Amino acid sequence: METLCPRFEKAMGLLSTRWVGLILFDLLEGEKRFSEMEADLPISGRLLSDRLKLLEKEGIVDRKIYSEFPVRIEYSLSEKGRALEPVIKEIQSWADHHITHEEVNEEAQLKG
Amino acid sequence: METLCPRFEKAMGLLSTRWVGLILFDLLEGEKRFSEMEADLPISGRLLSDRLKLLEKEGIVDRKIYSEFPVRIEYSLSEKGRALEPVIKEIQSWADHHITHEEVNEEAQLKG
DNA sequence: CATGTTAATTACGAAAAGTAAGTGTTACTA
DNA sequence: TAGTAACACTTACTTTTCGTAATTAACATG
Numbered sequence: 001m002e003t004l005c006p007r008f009e010k011a012m013g014l015l016s017t018r019w020v021g022l023i024l025f026d027l028l029e030g031e032k033r034f035s036e037m038e039a040d041l042p043i044s045g046r047l048l049s050d051r052l053k054l055l056e057k058e059g060i061v062d063r064k065i066y067s068e069f070p071v072r073i074e075y076s077l078s079e080k081g082r083a084l085e086p087v088i089k090e091i092q093s094w095a096d097h098h099i100t101h102e103e104v105n106e107e108a109q110l111k112g
Numbered sequence: 113m114e115t116l117c118p119r120f121e122k123a124m125g126l127l128s129t130r131w132v133g134l135i136l137f138d139l140l141e142g143e144k145r146f147s148e149m150e151a152d153l154p155i156s157g158r159l160l161s162d163r164l165k166l167l168e169k170e171g172i173v174d175r176k177i178y179s180e181f182p183v184r185i186e187y188s189l190s191e192k193g194r195a196l197e198p199v200i201k202e203i204q205s206w207a208d209h210h211i212t213h214e215e216v217n218e219e220a221q222l223k224g
Numbered sequence: 225c226a227t228g229t230t231a232a233t234t235a236c237g238a239a240a241a242g243t244a245a246g247t248g249t250t251a252c253t254a
Numbered sequence: 255t256a257g258t259a260a261c262a263c264t265t266a267c268t269t270t271t272c273g274t275a276a277t278t279a280a281c282a283t284g
Contacts, residue, residue: 004134004137004138004152004153005137005204005207006216007204007207007208007211007216008133008134008137008203008204008207009134010207010211010215010216011203011204011206011207011210011211012133012134012137012203015127015128015133015203016127016128016129016130016131016132016133017128018128018271018272019128020128021120021124021127021128022116022120022121022124025116025117025120025124026116033230033231034230034231034232035229035230035231040116041116043272043273044272044273044274045231045232046232046233046234046272046273046274047271047272047273049231049232049233053232058215067280067281069229069230069280069281069282069283070228070229070230070231070280070281070282071229071230071231071279071280071281072230073230073231080210083206083209083210084206086202086205086206087199087202087203087206090198090199090202091120091123091124091127091199092117092119092120092123093198094123094195094196094198094199095117095119095120095122095123095124096119097195098123098192098195099119099122099123103122103170104118104119104122130241130242145260145261146260146261146262147259147260147261155242156242156243156244157261157262158242158243158244158262158263158264159241159242159243161261161262161263162241179250179251181250181251181252181253181259181260182250182251182252182258182259182260182261183249183250183251183259183260183261184260184261185260185261
């Protein structure tokens with residue numbers, strides 16, 4: 001096989017990691033802390049932790065520790081992460097135009 | 113937990129299905145047949161078959177059978193699928209600006 | 225010193241996704 | 255009738271990933 005486009009493949013590999021899209025979507029609202037994101041998203045703390053670590057490693061998310069009581073840790077998008085905003089917006093736009101009410105309901109049913 | 117945005121979640125669920133992004137990228141070049149895509153992409157025939165079936169079910173890919181010898185089957189993007197072009201282009205653009213040469217190489221190494 | 229709070233890690237079984245190889249179908253071709 | 259091409263489907267097996275729940279860590283508070 002030939003490589004389509006190594007950069008695209010790498011980017012798509014990141015974006016297609018489960019929950020990464022939703023995490024980015026959530027962080028576009030601004031700085032968030034762990035427990036806040038855990039409440040926003042349908043994933044367990046273990047996965048959220050994994051994904052945040054991945055995104056931090058990739059330079060997409062910044063992690064700031066505030067040594068207060070109790071410890072506060074804020075996650076936010078780096079410049080590289082904010083640069084993904086157009087991607088997220090395009091997905092949102094596509095979803096608004098092409099995802100039907102029925103399709104959304106089917107999804108909801110799968111989750112029970 | 114609250115739902116961020118059901119349509120976005122549904123769209124992201126699709127786009128974040130492994131290989132779907134690459135398949136769309138490939139099909140943006142135009143109509144392709146199975147074996148051609150198999151050669152373009154780093155996935156097995158079984159998976160390609162699964163993904164194409166999924167995308168067909170979601171109305172993103174059209175499948176046309178030409179009863180020639182030997183049978184020829186062409187896959188292409190539907191209108192709904194072509195509407196994803198801006199998404200793919202934005203990802204490509206982000207990748208071009210933010211994925212470094214080093215990151216691409218790391219990926220390559222992982223694949224051996 | 226036990227308790228509460230936020231965040232992260234670990235362990236472990238279950239579920240899902242992956243590969244490779246082989247089989248089936250159809251129909252032309254030699 | 256054997257061979258071949260394009261594609262789909264099946265089987266057996268391995269590897270990854272997920273989710274729950276328990277545990278750790280740091281630290282202020284009562």
